[in-house]
Structure formats: C-alpha cells, structure tokens
Amino acid sequence: MLVPASEVTESATPSLPADDFKAIFRGHPGGVSLITADAGDGPVALTATSVASISVDPPLLVFSISELSSAAKVLTRAISLVVHSLDAHDIEVAKLGATSGIDRFAQKQTWSRLSSGEPVFDGVRAWVRCAVIERVQAGTSTVFVARALESHIERDSEPGQPSNGLVYHNRAWHRLDENSQLSN
Numbered sequence: 001m002l003v004p005a006s007e008v009t010e011s012a013t014p015s016l017p018a019d020d021f022k023a024i025f026r027g028h029p030g031g032v033s034l035i036t037a038d039a040g041d042g043p044v045a046l047t048a049t050s051v052a053s054i055s056v057d058p059p060l061l062v063f064s065i066s067e068l069s070s071a072a073k074v075l076t077r078a079i080s081l082v083v084h085s086l087d088a089h090d091i092e093v094a095k096l097g098a099t100s101g102i103d104r105f106a107q108k109q110t111w112s113r114l115s116s117g118e119p120v121f122d123g124v125r126a127w128v129r130c131a132v133i134e135r136v137q138a139g140t141s142t143v144f145v146a147r148a149l150e151s152h153i154e155r156d157s158e159p160g161q162p163s164n165g166l167v168y169h170n171r172a173w174h175r176l177d178e179n180s181q182l183s184n
Contacts, residue, residue, distance in 0.1 A: 029169035044071035047097030
C-alpha cells in the first residue's frame with residue numbers, strides 16, 4: 001500500500017543514515033554544470049551535478065543547492081540565472097565553482113555579463129539563461145525550477161557520437177570519450 005508523501009513524517013518513517021545515502025550517490029555519476037546569478041549584490045557561481053531537464057515544451061530545467069552554499073542567499077533572491085553545461089575542456093571552470101572561499105570572478109577576462117545582466121563564463125561548452133519560476137524548500141536544500149529563455153552552444157556533438165562530457169563520480173572528475181562509450 002502506498003502512503004501519500006504528505007503523511008510521511010520523520011518520526012513515522014526512519015530515514016536512511018546520511019553516510020549510506022552519500023555512498024549511494026558517490027557511485028552515481030552526474031553531469032557537471034556551473035550556475036551563475038546576480039541578485040544585485042554582485043555575481044555568484046557554484047558547480048552543480050543536480051541539473052536535469054524536466055520539460056521541452058515549455059523548456060524547463062531543475063536543480064538543487066544546499067543552504068550551506070555561499071551562493072545560496074543570492075540564488076534564492078535571483079529572478080534569473082545562467083546554467084553553464086560543461087565538458088572536459090571546462091574543467092578549470094568546474095573546479096573554480098567548486099572551490100570554497102575564493103573570488104570566482106577575480107579574472108575579468110574569463111567572464112562577462114549578458115545584455116540582461118547575468119554573469120556568464122566565456123568559452124564554455126554551452127549555456128542557457130533561465131527565469132526562475134519556482135523554488136521549493138526540501139530539507140536543507142532548495143530545489144529550483146527554471147524556464148529556458150536564451151542559449152548559446154560553443155561546442156556541440158553529433159547525436160550518438162562520443163564527446164568530451166564531464167562527469168563527477170566518486171569524488172573525482174571524469175571525461176566521457178570514445179573509450180568510455182559502451183554502445184550507442
């Protein structure tokens with residue numbers, strides 16, 4: 001018998017221990033994205049592996065960020081943002097967004113602003129400018145739903161062909177290429 005989610009409480013159903021949950025997702029590779037925004041107090045950026053498309057019509061994507069992220073306060077106020085889809089050529093950008101305690105925008109030549117004001121990193125595989133349409137508090141994270149407004153693709157790959165995809169798996173960066181492809 002299925003129990004409606006609204007009836008499941010922490011006290012009624014014990015949760016999986018945090019270490020077990022982390023171990024499951026440590027073995028689950030995730031595509032790497034960089035999310036940038038500016039809610040008026042200066043730009044922020046963070047690397048994320050939670051970005052996923054959820055609809056083509058309208059074009060919607062979803063991602064989550066921890067409330068512990070230094071970018072969380074700005075992202076929860078931003079009305080728009082840019083999701084950068086990274087490949088192996090963008091490893092330094094991925095590392096930049098994943099490094100705590102640094103000014104991710106110190107090197108002016110690596111980023112610029114779109115005409116609409118959002119910060120965008122130059123030369124990345126692709127980016128999409130989005131309007132935030134919904135935020136949902138989920139535990140210690142916020143889930144964002146955003147509608148794609150504008151995009152740019154710097155490096156595309158043919159469908160079914162190997163490319164230089166960047167994934168994060170078991171606490172390390174990995175490149176997807178012709179040697180990692182099992183079949184098409």
